[in-house]
Amino acid sequence: MDTSLFPLFADLRGRAVLVVGGGAVAERKVQALLRAGALPRVGALQLSEALQELARSLRIQWLQGPFAPHWLGEDVWLVIAATDDPATNQAVAAAAHARRLFANVVDDAALSAFHVPAVVERGPLQIAISSGGGAPMVARHVRRRIEVLFDQAWGQLAALVTDQRAQICARFPEPGARRRFFDRLIDGPLLDLLRRRQWVAAEGQLRQDMAGEPTATPGSVVLVGAGSGDPGLLTLNALRALNQADVILHDRLVSTEVLQLARRDADFIEVGKSAQGHSTAQDHIHALMLEHARAGKRVVRLKGGDAFVFGRGGEELQFLRAHGIAYEVVPGITAALACAAYAGIPLTHRDHTQQLRLVTAHCKGSLDTLDWNALALPRQTLVFYMGVATLAQIRSGLLAAGLCAATPFALVENGSRTSQRVVRGQLDTLPEAAHLYRVQSPALLILGDVAALADELHWFGHAPLQVPPTLSSPPAKTSPTTLADAA
Template sequence: MNAPLFPLFADLRDRPVLVVGGGAVAERKTGALLRAGARPRVVSPTLTDGLQAWRDQGRIDWIEGHFQPHWLDEVWLVIAATDDGAANRAVADAAEARRLLANVVDDAGLSTFQVPAVVERGALQVAISSGGGAPMLARHLRRQLETLLDDSWADLAGLFARQRERIRQRFPRLGERRRFFERLLAGPLPRLYRQRLHAQAENLFQSVLDESVQRAPEGSVALVGAGPGDAGLVTLNALRAMNEADVILHDRLVSDDVLRLGRRDATYVEVGKSAAGHSARQDDIHALMLEHARAGRRVVRLKGGDPFVFGRGGEELEFLRAHGIAYEVVPGITAAVACAAYAGIPLTHRDHAQSVRLVTAHCKDSSDTLDWTSLAQERQTLAVYMGVAGLEDFRARLVEAGRSPSTPFALVENGSRREQRVVTGTLADLPETARSHQVRSPALLILGEVAALAQTLHWFGPAPLRGDAAPTHSRNLPAPTLQAA
């Protein structure tokens, strides 16, 4: 088994580095050297347009012609980036004779150093290497790290670099410094930088640095939108929050795929609400957030869809603010947007719908407060967060307010998930169609002219099912009946 490479970060500022080759690969390597402050010397009979531009700007030196070994005498590193195997070997042999580190692109056997895949956040760099044997694996890991490390890490790195000497003077022993950094990074400092509250972050750093006695870490709550179920729709900020959480309070409908993205050793508590069966009261959820935050824990309140779209996020923020708990909000992709997209239904369309309305009607009180005349207008889309209960009442009220019984609808069950189903029909047969196909929660109702496009524009999962009930209710619709959602 080959010995692992020795990881090394080289200071190349104002130092000459030779690049042999004038093509696209050489241009990419030269660009990386320029970002590191090096002074590249490019050897090639010709140059790409990008290399030529850098040469015209005086940023690189061009040695026109083919490689000569003596050009290695004054450089710190050499990169061979030609498509000529013999030329690359000549570069490697000449570098070996001079004990000079050389990288031959895509040839680990000839290379004495490898250029890693790098994640950069300001002065902070994370380098990944497979020893040259599996570069695509290193790039794949880099993409994953890109999602975990947001731009606030650059601010943190800059702060610690500026304050390095002060920190060393304040905490001369390594153990003290380690505890100091752990306290800062476990507290609100990263969150303040994510929220672009730089002055508050600097003040917090100063106060912690000046304190002689360390206090318990401060807790916080992040309201995080989990999206509709497809783990691929979780935002980068949501992923970061879930991986920093000590406690995750999640809704019943947050998918297992999404939950698996969270921190493995976090405490998971289901606090979802359900129309039937056991569910947590909102006051209980408030109490849990307060208990864990006051104990110094980082809490994620993980909600299906978006916290501020029928998710009671506003109520929870009001509670947290009233009790002095620090909070942040990470938006999620709401069900209306995701379910419509995964069903091939554009919520707006120049020919069919110039507006979209997000509606919920879970109970009698909410139904009575809706402006049904406005909701019944044509050329608009209704996205109804009401599952599959109360559809008779919904149909009756809309038709009574003037909406045509022939208006198309689509019921999207388990939108964006592997088990997604889409059922289509017209308003006249909405409840009967839902019953005949046994549509179950979670389901979103999309009503409007655009819903008819599901049959032709679908792209995810099985083709939409058509309603098979005859339109027997277009004339004599039943009186409104209220059902629990």
């Protein structure tokens, strides 16, 4: 079957469109028509509650009763059949065909003279996708892919260019020159200015581009939070930044799956930090950002979790600002949220906790500055980042401050990744439990009554590994076979 269609965008403002059907499908079609400025007439025996409200407010006209061919009056431009009765749908299509009106029969490509595409809308910019009516789910999948590639700034760009259309055509009357101008416009800084809601600067940039003043493309840096490892947790803005990057400076713990979503021909530079192995000095990271941004590159500083939660994002922005480098920030899902969710641990729960504290335990010096008495208060959840090497000190500080030895804990190793493990026990056995199961970084420590809910609410990966309450000293080294069985 040949499903080739002629793509067409219809101007329906102020024009009557007949929709036959009064249920949920008809609702969706009517709402789309209203957004396009059409004047829907809805023919049906009964209307859904939402359609009744539209009729009462006179936003639609209700033709009550079974379908009648005279509903297709001389002023009707399009017809949509959205009933669950094949005979009615066929009658609507036949009546429309007799009057040379385009009709769409929902989910019936053979009876349809036109098809309603899957649409990505960005203001005046609309991207329509069609499978010829034969594979609508494929079209919807393609739409989801395109949603990632085109953010709202593209709609704002379309609106800005529309306002300046006459001036652009006058400045570049020759089509080839006009195409080259738009190529420069898209590759330049205008889109980034629109993303940052800098409207005046964007208008000035457009005027400058139209004047043809040669300017070097300025470089910029985007701080992107990569989340805890699962690529499905990336935001649409993060995916956009990764697909536009020329250079990606990424932490050691950013997962391979996340990196695989980035632009393939970008330069990937690992700038990770490790308490045990090689680390990249922060000053060197600053120098790399500056070097590549000054070379006119789009730089993505890709950080595990979120850049502003123990990620030195503030320091890096201060450096960029001091050196006049443009920047933006794309938040990521920080490890506390991701690891707790994937372990089935609600960080807040009205039966168990009134406070949530995020704490860094990166080194011994940082532990010495903590207010242990405040951390030992009841009815709160504690989340320790980067604490695998300091679990014994954490236990000592909390017990000395009066926190109950039976306080539940959960160690979440490789949270949200396929290799995730959760170790569950009580505070007094914390370092021994980590030793027993050989917990390695990256791992997050969650302390508080909510940690025990992992036993009941876990949903991702294996069930939590349980620590015997009597464990009080490091056991003999466990064999790899036993560990594998336990995991």
